[in-house]
Amino acid sequence: MPIQYYIALAVTLFSIGVVGVLIRRNAIIVFMCIELMLNAANLLLVAFSKTHPATSVAPLAGIDGQLFVFFVMVVAAAEVSVGLAIIVMLYRNTHSVDVDFLNRLKN
Template sequence: MPINYYIFLAVTLFCIGVTGVLTRRNAIIIFMCIELMLNAVNLLLVAFSKMHYQEMVKLNPTAGIDGQLFVFFIMVVAAAEVSVGLAIIVMMYRNTHSVDVNFLNRLKH
């Protein structure tokens, strides 16, 4: 399958994510959109990694899977982020009884 398909899909996913972050006010949805963007990047990483694998491994037997490895790191970080982020959202809900991010402008005052 040509790489272009993967790129189009990833770009689409990323744009959906960006649009979601920009337009939605619900913190949980924003959160999910961020995850969407991360996964778009993950998809690209995996795709490119697979594409370049054959040439890279000829030069160096241990090379060529960097992209896929990186994806694991991102997933771990994303999981950690989710746990922290969800905790924040829970705290936010307790304080404001809402998950609307526009309520979070208290620092201004």
């Protein structure tokens, strides 16, 4: 499969994620859109590593992008766990997960 298909799919997923972050007001949906953008970047990392393998290590050709994806997924899992904990605590205090309402709390 040509790399252009992967690029088109990743750009589409990333664009949907950006639009979701900019338009939606629910904090949980915003987190889901951020995860969608991270997965689009992960798709490109794996696709590029498979089409352009490293030439220095022949038996592990094409695994570089997968290692980066693993680290991105670990960071994303930590971000989601901390973010959801913050959202749960804010919901307990304010009974809302609306981003506009939470933005007014800083005044």
